[in-house]
Amino acid sequence: MKSQYSYYVEPFELKDRPRRFLDAFAAIIKYSNYGPVLDAYSRLTAKCSRCSAACPIYLTTNNIKDVPCWRSELVLRVYRRYFTISGMIRTRLWNGFTLTDDYIDQLAEELYHCTACRRCKFFCPMGIDHGMITHIGRWALAEIGIVPKALVVATREQLEGRTHNTSAIPLPALQDTCEFLEGEIMEKYGQPVKFPIDNAGAEMVFFPAVSDYLLEPDTLMGNAAVMHATGGSWTIGSKYYDGINYGLFYSDRMMDRIVRMEVAEVTRLKSKIVLIGECGHASRSAKVGIPNFFGHDAPPVINIMEYTLKMLEKGKLNLRANTIKDRVTYHDPCNIARSGWIVNQPREILRAICSDFVDMTPNGPFNYCCGGGSGTVSIDEIRKWRTGPAGKVKARQIKETGARYVVAPCANCKKQLREVLEDNGLEDVEVVGLHDLVIKAIDFGTQPKDESRSAKEKL
Amino acid sequence: MIEAQLAWARGPLFLLSISIMILGIARLIVLTGINLVRAIYRASDKKLPVKTLIAATLKWLFPFKQVINQSKNRIWYSVVSILFHVGLIMTPIFLGAHILLWKRGTGISWPGLPNSIADILAILTVVTGFVLIIGRVVNPFSRRLSRFQDFSLPPLLLIPFISGFLAMHPMFNPLPYHLMMLFHVLSGDLILILIPFTKMSHFILLPTSQLMSEVGWHFPADMGENVAITLHKETERV
Ligand code: SF4
Ligand code: SF4
Secondary structure (H helix, E strand, C coil): CCCCCCCCECCCCCCCHHHHHHHHHHHHHHHCCHHHHHHHHHHHCCCCCHHHHHCHHHHHHCCHHHCHHHHHHHHHHHHHHHHCHHHHHHHHHCCCCCCCHHHHHHHHHHCCCCCCCCCHHHHCCCCCCHHHHHHHHHHHHHHCCCCEHHHHHHHHHHHHCCCCCCCCCCHHHHHHHHHHHHHHHHHHHCCCCCCCECCCCCCEEEECCCCHHHHCHHHHHHHHHHHHHHCCCEEECCCCCCCCCCHHHHCHHHHHHHHHHHHHHHHHCCCCEEEECCCHHHHHHHHHHHHHHHHHHCCCEEEHHHHHHHHHHHCCCCECCCCECCCEEECCCHHHHCCCCCCHHHHHHHHHHECCEECCCCCHHHCCCCCCCCCHHHCHHHHHHHHCCCCHHHHHHHHHHCCCEEECCCHHHHHHHHHHHHHCCCCCCEEECHHHHHHHHECCCCCCCCHHHHHHHHC | CHHHHHHHHHCHHHHHHHHHHHHHHHHHHHHHHHHHHHHHHHECCCCCCHHHHHHHHHHHHCCHHHHHHCCCCCHHHHHHHHHHHHHHHHHHHHEHHHHHHHHHHHCCCCCCECHHHHHHHHHHHHHHHHHHHHHHHHCHHHHHHCCHHHHHHHHHHHHHHHHHHHHHCCCCCCCCHHHHHHHHHHHHHHHHHHHHHCHHHHHHHHHHHHHHHHHHCCCECCHHHHHHHHCCCCCCCC
């Protein structure tokens, strides 16, 4: 398949694109809260280029097109011209800027050269959130059919397909996988850990990135083992079991529809809490989307790392210190670290089980993106860009720690980091999830904990 | 002749300019306020991280620490920019001669700076202003990012400082006093008029920008639906 962009796009209507783009943009501004933000930004930008040194992509390419403010100006220019009085007057007075097909093509290319990691926001004296601008611009593009095929195909399956998940895993396959994982844990740890499916009335419904069922069995085994060891009341829903939400990357309209399915499943199972797996973007889209689209009735959203730490602090989870002897470092997924939501939790857990934990610099809210943020990781055809310009800084950071394991909780970060390490000659470093290590350190006690309870249940 | 023009420039023209500025700024404040209130009202998740927002806002209103912490990010440019802003704000407000004018016109007055300090501040502003212009032109990225107003405003801002300084120091002044004052007042008037319409308005908007950015991520619950209806996409497949 040939594409005019560096990523594949499904065929889209070419007629009248500028007008349709502006219609979409206008609708978005009207019904969202982005309008006033764009208005303030379009007046505020100082063009001081301080933000450039904040962006890992710019740091590698040194190209003006990767200066955050340059890219954002592409969107702000459209806003200024078509949605402000002064912009309209200015065009009357002299031939100003006009939105053309070429310009839309440029937007389509450049907005996917930003991973919307939002690091640069901290460095702009004017407080401009370039991640948000990328987010808005991509939504408007999506409404005229310009979306990376990889993202839209997955979302289509999730919303309208037979399996209702992005990896197209049918329910029987999911059940098989869960049974298989239960067997694995039994074999390795001798514990009767369960992956409960449709256990109505459980407190939490679990939504990992569904791809974990295919690619990250160790993470899932760790998640279930923690639940088992702490007596957590949780379940997987048979009607909907995917935490992935690509809507966050290209369309709030899709984000809305996807989080509705999560909430519907929680309601169906008469549960109270949305429990997201380790995945970063799954967590943020639920954490931001659910209260936004449901207001007061919104069920609370927690990330499993929060749960694990809470149990550890309460003394309900016993972890053996110094279980992991190799050097370990932690990669902060932007979507949960930038806001400061999940920064210390995984570190405390890691410090409890590792004898040699080192942080990268910078880290936490100031971390560098893995280079695969905002869905770009799913676009295989841009791998060269992801592991090169976008991933070099991360590779260097990891190398400097000298770590043997990089803990990357997010499903997207994991895939991206593996490719970054491979393409940058760091094959010795292994990328794992947090719970992959946790399970090795859980002290289940001498007696399998659940025996008495499961015996009772049988009666 | 020039004296008459000067009287006009600091009389009616000044009144006009300052009125435009005040009205323009008032409009901006009201609009920003309405926008913010409306956005929060429409958002279904009204919980804002107030403490973080206040901290971030203060951090950037008094950005000394930020500049040092982020030393890689054009540190000299940032330091110079802070000094420039200090001079730019302090000098016109606390110059004795200006306060006297206000007192004559409105009866209101406030303590001023000694002239020697005002002189130093004025020189500081001019020097840092030139460094900023050079910094913008020499840095290839900043240069290519900049629009017309980014280049033209700093020199314009310096004119009243230079002319005011020269007018107050006859021994350096190459022009007749009144002519120099005319430049001073006219450029000052022009700046006042431009404040609400150019990026100079950031002195009003900057304190709201952190809050703005946060509010953008708080959506009205029916946003997606409404966009779909407007674009006739309610039944369209993904
Ligand atoms: S730091 Fe802010 S104002 Fe300066 S160039 Fe970047 S986005 Fe623009
Ligand atoms: S959001 Fe991240 S990737 Fe995008 S411009 Fe900013 S720092 Fe670069």
